[in-house]
């Protein structure tokens with residue numbers, strides 16, 4: 001049977017992946033309450049379509065930081081793509097290139113900053129950063145990204161330590177021996193305390209003491225614009241403006257960090273209202289179909305990112321699989337533009353979406 005939705009890809013990937021990898025990719029933290037919310041929050045939003053508008057000519061193009069993209073749907077940074085497929089991050093980056101969209105490389109990638117740049121030179125790339133205890137190492141990561149023509153630094157701010165993903169603890173997760181975290185000198189992930197190896201690695205490597213002063217430090221020396229990923233409140237969004245960041249990604253890290261926080265789509269309206277045009281607001285979390293993309297844009301996102309859907313595509317068929325996942329979601333988004341009466345991305349506004357509670361009050 002042909003695969004026609006992200007959900008089809010997910011099911012196929014579930015059959016294909018070894019248990020430790022599937023659990024690593026799929027899990028949220030703790031009771032996975034937010035993981036469920038990331039999905040159901042989209043279902044609680046209803047689209048208010050407008051009809052009898054000429055939608056024969058449509059465009060999914062968007063502009064972010066002065067760059068034009070074919071679609072407002074990019075690839076979120078997710079760790080260790082080579083657990084899904086041998087071609088790993090290269091396959092995902094090339095798929096993004098084909099779609100004329102953004103690829104964000106994770107710090108915890110199984111292909112290095114340089115190798116992605118060498119093998120996918122033309123994709124529009126951003127580099128996702130965690131601040132290490134060793135600040136010179138952190139600085140060198142930023143310099144490597146600058147040298148390799150990445151266009152932005154995405155600092156993840158919701159992970160001073162990693163959330164507890166119960167399946168990883170049960171599995172005593174570690175990276176298979178033939179794979180490496182290629183951006184680091186200490187490349188392997190092993191567990192020595194019997195828990196999740198990734199949590200142990202992060203505790204050792206990354207700095208849980210970082211504050212807004214470190215954001216200022218990064219903005220001060222980076223030649224690339226800094227985007228903060230993991231913002232969930234208007235207060236932090238306004239601090240991002242104050243510290244000179246150029247963008248934020250409203251995100252709960254795919255529900256893998258603090259459990260019971262809001263779904264990203266629930267947090268988005270207060271943030272976009274508070275910051276207006278002061279910086280570029282983007283979001284990720286729970287997006288699996290075109291109508292989700294539409295709702296996120298209506299509530300203030302300029303661009304959205306897919307995390308797990310990309311991993312499912314990669315697992316099923318490498319670069320082809322990622323391309324097909326992007327094709328499915330982009331086609332659904334284009335169909336939504338037509339059926340909602342908004343032929344371009346710029347036509348979408350908050351009047352097109354209403355929460356189910358508001359409907360019941362009408």
Ligand SMILES: Cc1cc2nc3c(=O)[nH]c(=O)nc-3n(C[C@H](O)[C@H](O)[C@H](O)COP(=O)(O)O)c2cc1C
Nearest residue numbers: 025076077078079106156253254285286306307308
């Ligand atoms: C397996 C996996 C690994 C991830 N690794 C990272 C990472 O290394 N850095 C980061 O900032 N976010 C990471 N994230 C979070 C994603 O960037 C993104 O916020 C999230 O996946 C979006 O939700 P979605 O999976 O529902 O699309 C990861 C998410 C998953 C599922």
